[in-house]
Amino acid sequence: MKRRTLLATGAGAALAAAMGMPASAQDKTKVGFIYVGPINDGGWTQHHHHSAMEMVEHFGDAVEFVYQESVPEGPDAERAITQMALGGADIIFTTSFGFMDPTVNVAANFPNVKFEHATGYKQADNVSVYSARFYEGRAIQGTLAGRMTTTNKVGYIASVPIPEVIRGINAAYIHAKKVNPDIEFKIIWIFEWLNPAKEADAAKALIEQGCDVVLQHTDSTAPHQAAREAGGVYTFGQAADMAEFAPMPRISSIIDNWAPYYIDRVQAVMDGTWSSVSTWDGISTGMVGIGEVSDVVPAEWKAEAEAMRDAIAAGTYHPFTGPINKQDGSPWLAEGETASDGDLASMFFYVEGVEGEIPS
Amino acid sequence: MDINPILLLAALMVASTPILLAAIGELVVERAGVLNLGVEGMMIVGAVCGYIAGHSSGDPYLGFLGAVFAGAAVSLVFAVLTQFLMTNQVATGLGLTLFGLGLSALIGMRAEGTPDLTVAKLALPILSDIPVLGAILFRHDLVVYLSILLVAGVWAFLTYTRAGLILRAVGENHEAAHALGYNVRLVRVLAILFGGGCAGLAGAYISLVRVPQWIDGITAGAGWIALAIVVFASWKPWRLIAGAYLFGGVTVLQLNLQAEGLKIPVEYLSMAPYLATIIVLVMIRAGRAPASLGKPFHPSS
């Protein structure tokens, strides 16, 4: 049954495409997702998929949901996206930075299909971009890290040297330093987003070098396992709450929550009000969720972290508020000045006090 | 300086164990004259099967056992194809890697873990009481010791036993071995199964001890590194340990140096072991590689 509708809409779309007509003649809104990893990767893709499923639940029968997992970046992505557009999708979410050029290319061929690209910067009339201000969550993690450490050494497992990751390091460092002037960050780049074995090794190396808090910008739970084995080490969930490791070692988390955005955008397609936008949301809209601070954190510090969360959500506090100098000592933000989105989007320097160099 | 050399050594042993295990299996296979490029595929099937067996039974050792059987079962496909249906070993091995990656992901789709499954560390009596060293080097889990015992066992087998001699003869000159009345194919099939079992165990060590969890593609190229180590060791069992610890060591060391804040070109450093392997290859010249390596054998020819 499902197959027949699929073929029928497919043929219709082909005809429509051939005649240059809009493909959205069916009653259901067809929503497509292109994922870079498998839907059970436990991290990035899994969370996009969860959010997509929430969106589907919200709309029920009003949407038809299709997805494709483990799509390699490059020409295969372009084909997968085209295929979905040909299949009659009304809106397609492509959820990896590497899908940027393929998305833009395909979008040019399908002016009546809406595209939403995660974490990119190339917009078009039918291409929106969206991303999350994960650095807001990093500020809270940094505060907790600075409070909880007794060795004053905080480990940071960094993935790929891009502005998003560097922002995270800076945000965490600034706030750790604020509550603990003796803090020292040890940063390890693993050059991958998900490699459990390497993440485990990195976490162990950090712990052996005396770090008793390990932050991660990689997707697996391997660092938590390592921390649990070592004992007395605090970690933070990444992308997922990773609550199975609470209350120890996981003391809080940054949760990717794309569902409100997905519901919003699909609704816009249904209402015919969709327009190309560039969205960069944070804690205030719930796109960045802060996982429950566990009870091993003393109440006053927990309250401090939660107050910061609320202040960021209310817009009364910006994690990058001057005075902040760059690593080489040159001034970046003056007293009271907050960073512009442009500066943040292309951030490629450490702030003063962080040791080491960004690999490039 | 925050690097503790003893801790580093201990971490290195754990990080190197999977590649050492897979490599000792592949070494036997290659000494029998067979080149099985499917190590990665066998490893990852072992990783997922070991994970499932371990977590569903609640006993990690049953997990390891399951992984050995799973790895051997997958390698049996390779054995039948290359030994009886005379397929090309290089192509079949590559096919085995693709197949294994796919199959493991299929099997693992619904794999669920229990968080409390841990593999006990085993403190070796007396040795573990040695100050400093003992606490670190001799308090590992069973599989770490097993990997070293396996190396010793393979060395003794190849050097001192008649069966080992036959295996080497098959690898050096299968025509002559055949003429002497040895069953070339049987020897090779057994060697391949041993290699598969070792690779499976290696995979399970990753999914049950080193990480420990199951995720698609968790072996992340370790099988290919195992292939490199066999060459690095110039097909000598003891040198495998050096090779595995060098490869594992470079990884662990670079992570430690980074944490130390040293400016090292990490992106380029990871080439070092492969370049070292090429240099070793040049220094040992050929000759030492099993002469029949990768060549097909049919009894009537």
Add this chain to the structure above:
Amino acid sequence: MLRLEKRPQPSRGWTYGAPVLAVFLTIVLGMGLFALLGKDPLVAIRTIFWDPIFGPFAHFYRPEIIKKAAPLVLIAVGLSFGFRAGIWNIGAEGQYIIGAICGAAVALAFYPMDARWLIFPLMIAAGVLGGFLWAMIPALLRVRFNTNEILVSLMLVYVADVLIKAFSIGVLRNPEGFGMPGSRNLRQYPSAANLDLIPNSGLHWGSLVALFAVIFAYILFTRHHFGFQVRLAGQSPRAARFAGINANRLVILCLGISGALAGVAGMFQVAGPSGQILGSFPSFYGFTAIIVAFLGRLHPVGILCAGLIMALTYIGGQAAEAQLNLPAAAILTFQGMLLFCLLAVDVLTNYRFRLGQGEAR
């Protein structure tokens, strides 16, 4: 007891019949697999093998198949020379990557100059040269030190892989890319882009060169002395020595040809379908091409067919993933089974089954 007996001559019938049997076997096995996963097996098979060629969207899929097959065929044809001569370059993936890096580097060095007549030929030359030189490492080491070329070429794949990952976030990173990894997109640089020559035909320069390579190899194997040398060296190294064939020269030539073709394939790919130097650029093409070479029985025309079939399973497989929500892993497993079957049935071409006890086991 069933035993195998070598045929004095490869069977003509089975040469053509075996691949058909293999595809049939795979389809049966694959249907079992898909049924196990709760999908309609007939629909799955049709989606993979039939729809991309004859289905409603064939106009889109056919060129995609050609584009996917082009690098596979190009690399595999190059490899077939060495494989026939018993020279095992399994590092085509590395030569492919280096060719792409060199080709892209040339283009990026000239950016944004507008001179396609100069830049594009230079890129091709750089791709050829890059792949060739990368292949010369195992070739010269074998000639000079008698090192095993299988292993050296394989090690160099890892090295190339490390290099492209480092370059994509290092020297070749797009300076206007907001710090994201990846080079400039060559497809948006008219002087360097390798686009379809006829829009939506799948025929870019890479596909054409692949076709030329097939024809060229065919002529070389059937009409030229070099083809004879290659075959003789593979069948009987001793006879080849007696015939005065210079083994070292053969090693250099065979590895050189395969390296050059793999390199130029990488260059066409990075300037066309891929567009960018990215960490994810290496996609196992060089290894898949080895399989293609064997599936094609090391014969140029066979390789062309094998490359197209392999491409079809990728394209159709991806379509099945999207339309039937088959997990990506199922397609990978299915491809693995197809390879095993295709390799296995080849036994029928060179051997026959006999009942009874043979002179040896």
